[in-house]
Amino acid sequence: MTSAQSPTRMPRAYNAADVERRIYQNWQDKNYFHAEIRDGEQPYVIIMPPPNVTGELHLGHALEKALEDALIRYRRMTGRPTLWLPGTDHAGIATQWVVERQLAEEGVSRHELGREEFIRRVWEHVDKSGGIIHEQSRRLGISADWERHKFTLEPGPSHAVRTTFVSLYEKGLIYRHERIINRCVRCATALSDLEVDYQDVDGHLYHIRYPLEDDPEKFVTVATTRPETMLGDTGVAVHPDDPRYDGIRGRNVVLPIMGQVIPVVGDEAIDPEFGTGALKVTPAHDPVDFEVGQRHRLDAPNVIGEDGTMTAVTGKYMGVERFEARRRVVEELDSLGVLEKVEPHSHSVGHCQRCATVVEPLISMQWFVNVGTHEQPDSIAGKAYRAVTGDGVNEPDIRIVPERFTRVYLNWLENIRDWCISRQLWWGHRIPVWYCGPCGHLTVAMEDPEACEACGSTDIRQDPDVLDTWFSSGLWPHSTLGWPETDRANNKDFDYFFPTTVLETGYDILFFWVARMIMLGIENTGRAPFNTVYLHGLIRDGSGAKMSKTRGNTMDPLDLLEKYGTDALRFALTTGTAPGNDLRFTENRLEAGRNYANKIWNASRFVISQMEGLHLTHPELVEGWSKVKPEHREDRWIVSRLDRVTAEVNRSLESFELGDAQQRLHEFIWNDYCDWYIEMAKIRVRNGSEPSPLPTLAHVLERILRLLHPFMPFITEEIWQTLKSELPEEGEAQAESIMLAPYPESGNRIDTEAEEEISLVQQAVRAVRNTRAQLRIPAAQHLEALVEANGQRAAIEAEADLIRAMSRVEPLRIVSGASESEGGNLRGVTLVVSPLVVRLPLEGVVDLEAEGERLRSELADCVRNLERVEKLVSNPNFREKARPDVVENEEGRLAELRERKERLDEILEQLGR
RNA sequence: GGGUGGUUAGCUCAGCCGGUUAGAGCACCUGCUUUACACGCAGGGGGUCGCAGGUUCGAGUCCUGCACCGCCCACCA
Numbered sequence A: 001m002t003s004a005q006s007p008t009r010m011p012r013a014y015n016a017a018d019v020e021r022r023i024y025q026n027w028q029d030k031n032y033f034h035a036e037i038r039d040g041e042q043p044y045v046i047i048m049p050p051p052n053v054t055g056e057l058h059l060g061h062a063l064e065k066a067l068e069d070a071l072i073r074y075r076r077m078t079g080r081p082t083l084w085l086p087g088t089d090h091a092g093i094a095t096q097w098v099v100e101r102q103l104a105e106e107g108v109s110r111h112e113l114g115r116e117e118f119i120r121r122v123w124e125h126v127d128k129s130g131g132i133i134h135e136q137s138r139r140l141g142i143s144a145d146w147e148r149h150k151f152t153l154e155p156g157p158s159h160a161v162r163t164t165f166v167s168l169y170e171k172g173l174i175y176r177h178e179r180i181i182n183r184c185v186r187c188a189t190a191l192s193d194l195e196v197d198y199q200d201v202d203g204h205l206y207h208i209r210y211p212l213e214d215d216p217e218k219f220v221t222v223a224t225t226r227p228e229t230m231l232g233d234t235g236v237a238v239h240p241d242d243p244r245y246d247g248i249r250g251r252n253v254v255l256p257i258m259g260q261v262i263p264v265v266g267d268e269a270i271d272p273e274f275g276t277g278a279l280k281v282t283p284a285h286d287p288v289d290f291e292v293g294q295r296h297r298l299d300a301p302n303v304i305g306e307d308g309t310m311t312a313v314t315g316k317y318m319g320v321e322r323f324e325a326r327r328r329v330v331e332e333l334d335s336l337g338v339l340e341k342v343e344p345h346s347h348s349v350g351h352c353q354r355c356a357t358v359v360e361p362l363i364s365m366q367w368f369v370n371v372g373t374h375e376q377p378d379s380i381a382g383k384a385y386r387a388v389t390g391d392g393v394n395e396p397d398i399r400i401v402p403e404r405f406t407r408v409y410l411n412w413l414e415n416i417r418d419w420c421i422s423r424q425l426w427w428g429h430r431i432p433v434w435y436c437g438p439c440g441h442l443t444v445a446m447e448d449p450e451a452c453e454a455c456g457s458t459d460i461r462q463d464p465d466v467l468d469t470w471f472s473s474g475l476w477p478h479s480t481l482g483w484p485e486t487d488r489a490n491n492k493d494f495d496y497f498f499p500t501t502v503l504e505t506g507y508d509i510l511f512f513w514v515a516r517m518i519m520l521g522i523e524n525t526g527r528a529p530f531n532t533v534y535l536h537g538l539i540r541d542g543s544g545a546k547m548s549k550t551r552g553n554t555m556d557p558l559d560l561l562e563k564y565g566t567d568a569l570r571f572a573l574t575t576g577t578a579p580g581n582d583l584r585f586t587e588n589r590l591e592a593g594r595n596y597a598n599k600i601w602n603a604s605r606f607v608i609s610q611m612e613g614l615h616l617t618h619p620e621l622v623e624g625w626s627k628v629k630p631e632h633r634e635d636r637w638i639v640s641r642l643d644r645v646t647a648e649v650n651r652s653l654e655s656f657e658l659g660d661a662q663q664r665l666h667e668f669i670w671n672d673y674c675d676w677y678i679e680m681a682k683i684r685v686r687n688g689s690e691p692s693p694l695p696t697l698a699h700v701l702e703r704i705l706r707l708l709h710p711f712m713p714f715i716t717e718e719i720w721q722t723l724k725s726e727l728p729e730e731g732e733a734q735a736e737s738i739m740l741a742p743y744p745e746s747g748n749r750i751d752t753e754a755e756e757e758i759s760l761v762q763q764a765v766r767a768v769r770n771t772r773a774q775l776r777i778p779a780a781q782h783l784e785a786l787v788e789a790n791g792q793r794a795a796i797e798a799e800a801d802l803i804r805a806m807s808r809v810e811p812l813r814i815v816s817g818a819s820e821s822e823g824g825n826l827r828g829v830t831l832v833v834s835p836l837v838v839r840l841p842l843e844g845v846v847d848l849e850a851e852g853e854r855l856r857s858e859l860a861d862c863v864r865n866l867e868r869v870e871k872l873v874s875n876p877n878f879r880e881k882a883r884p885d886v887v888e889n890e891e892g893r894l895a896e897l898r899e900r901k902e903r904l905d906e907i908l909e910q911l912g913r
Numbered sequence B: 001g002g003g004u005g006g007u008u009a010g011c012u013c014a015g016c017c018g019g020u021u022a023g024a025g026c027a028c029c030u031g032c033u034u035u036a037c038a039c040g041c042a043g044g045g046g047g048u049c050g051c052a053g054g055u056u057c058g059a060g061u062c063c064u065g066c067a068c069c070g071c072c073c074a075c076c077a
Helices: A016-029 A059-077 A092-106 A115-129 A132-138 A155-170 A227-232 A287-295 A312-317 A322-336 A380-389 A405-414 A469-473 A492-497 A507-525 A557-564 A566-574 A587-611 A633-654 A658-687 A694-708 A713-724 A752-775 A793-798 A800-807 A848-874 A876-881 A884-912
Strands: A044-047 A082-085 A174-184 A189-191 A196-212 A215-224 A235-238 A252-254 A261-266 A278-281 A339-352 A360-369 A399-401 A433-436 A442-444 A460-462 A500-506 A530-536 A783-788 A809-815 A829-833 A836-840
Touching: A016 A557, A016 A566, A016 A713, A044 A059, A059 A082, A059 A132, A059 A500, A059 A530, A059 A557, A059 A566, A059 A633, A059 A658, A092 A115, A092 A469, A155 A174, A155 A442, A155 A469, A155 A507, A196 A227, A196 A322, A215 A227, A215 A235, A215 A252, A215 A278, A227 A312, A227 A322, A235 A287, A278 A287, A287 A360, A312 A322, A322 A339, A380 A405, A380 A507, A399 A405, A405 A507, A469 A507, A500 A507, A507 A530, A557 A566, A557 A587, A566 A587, A566 A658, A566 A713, A587 A658, A587 A694, A587 A713, A633 A658, A633 A694, A633 A752, A658 A694, A658 A800, A694 A713, A752 A783, A752 A793, A752 A800, A752 A829, A752 A836, A783 A800, A793 A800, A793 A809, A800 A809, A829 A848, A829 A884, A848 A876, A848 A884, A876 A884
Parallel strands: A044 A082, A044 A500, A235 A261, A399 A530, A500 A530, A783 A809
Antiparallel strands: A174 A189, A174 A360, A196 A215, A196 A252, A196 A339, A235 A278, A252 A261, A433 A442, A433 A460, A783 A836, A829 A836
């Protein structure tokens, strides 16, 4: 700790907890996250998916925020005006449910409380716990523009909701209609098709006999999974061509229990293969039956009420809960002798996404958005469709990453139906429609009306329903930016930041949210709300199961960042996965992240300790780093590698390949910089030889920190600030914060010659180390070595110190070729790193017979390869058709293999003597 | 039923437009208190890239078929 070279400022191990809060506070205090409008510059904008107001941070949020923050920090560093706008969703049904549950504990229902008081209670809850998730998000280090935070229920977004409703109503795209919809009897509201989850349930198929009206001895047997609905049957349907029912179609049957006379109709929708081929038609409680009923003008009495109990229509069953009714109806049918049989039957049953109650399809008056079909050019669905496909002339406005989700999106639109947007809830945006008592007119208005706009009566009453939460979320990219105010003088944000750049979210809400934003965004603004949809996958546990509280396999991101550090968590979430793919998450990944952070910390600690107090002023450190090419070969090598990786990382970030970018950086930092370059540099540092490697060490480290900053913001800032204090007070590294420093661009310093020469040195060093390990020669023991340079003499001589130190050979003799080394007592192990030959005089230690064996097998390998490449290169087809650079590559490889073979032949010949 | 993804080292996964001897992390084996780091260093083993055809000078990568696993959507009474 207190050794002479160890800097006192940096502890031995990186301790994330010590630095994160302080750094984040500083970023916030300095207002770095706030986006400024800079006219003439193209902004980069991401609107954050708004979490539920009562939600708490989970790993999915952490992943989403890590990805978005990386994109945002990267663009901010490239100098673009960058906005990341956070927000919160009121989450109608979810929030209402939370508060209702609290009330239930107090033994009160919301109805007892009344609407006004209930809403007051919800606000109370929201005020208390509403900000939690964003407080938690801050721990992730995210650079969102908190000043621009929006909540769906605050005036701006609410005004957008109202404007949209009124405008769609006036365009005839919102209508009220009686329709069969999904109702959750627990939540007491209608649900959209998307809010219903289907699960296979083991049930029964009941076969029931309906006697013919005019011949009671005969009957039609129907099969159903829901016998209680038979109370509402108004027909029986069979296939028009089903010969079993010839002579029965067109006649009537008598509905058991109820005694009603209902017709047998022929309908194409009936599958003769299923059950008995006869379907009992309950138009009010099944979507298929509803359609059949419509086609044959059958009545559709609701026999199950909105509360899930049987209605008055059912007579003695009135008020009986629907599943109890099922039991009793089956019993009664059995006692009547019309229950033919009961078979076990597995089928899919819809459940409320929120509370898992079995949904009840029933006929009800609801509000819908008319989305039209994808083929209609001017329909909502049609425009949303063409935003992604293009219109045949222009390029599409929206690109989806990864691309495969484009088909999924289009496929959904191809089958879309009108969207039920009314919810029988209290928490949300109230539907701005007033019904007139006397004249029945509907007043739909921006301002709450005092009187009916048609007859002037003040006897009006507002629709009690609220809008689907996704209706307001669907406006999010424009409503958060101040739409409908689009005039620049009044609203610069919308004018400047819309359309947004990237919409990043999980693929699981592609339909719920992304599609709705595209539909409503285009409808309202005439433009696609974003250019790119970037989708991430789901986080799963180690065995691939979805994480859920009920499964008990969740991990709390706050615990994890406490234990491993935020940067480690972010690294763990975003590395080693491709866009849109699910991620199996284990603590292993976190350990790897923590180790990585520690590695960077210690490499930096070493470099900084060497620099302390020296006040280096080398040109590399002062200005035009990208133009300065260092003198030393290994310096040129690491700088060349740096420029390569810089180019790759930039390219990967541009194309949303964040995992790729991280992997490349990781490899460069750990292998090239730490394992090789720092070790090489130490030799010169120890020898005190000039020029010092310190400027290059510092330069590359500084660049590494900036390259890595979007992914690991805390540790990079912490080290950067320390490093900066040792650097000259001018140049790229002198921003106040690393997050304001420019993102590195690749310079013009790729140096293939240095890369090849250093690669030779590395191979030679590896070969010697390998030999040591195999022969169990202690690392401390020096070995004599002779290198035949074969054309690389200048480079090898220049790097001799390095080879000596890294492979611990001493003395090291360098000769031009084999002829010079003959006669020496250097028989032992011969290593071929063509064109180099490295000889280790280990006669006696190594069995010459075995050594010959090893070399012969190496030769065999070489020859096999050589033959393959020779064949390829001499193939006229290849020369003609392959890209020139590929041909050149193969030719280079051929030369290399020939050289290698020559060396091996030579050595084997000597050995044979 | 429609759509879509996967099958690559013991495990988890990268591998973009087809082009060196297929990679990473973890795990495993051997050695190492080498003063940045044992959250480490050095070295090593391990893959006929699901199967069968085809296209191509060349296929993990493209096409067809098959097998198995997964996800989404759908009006399976």
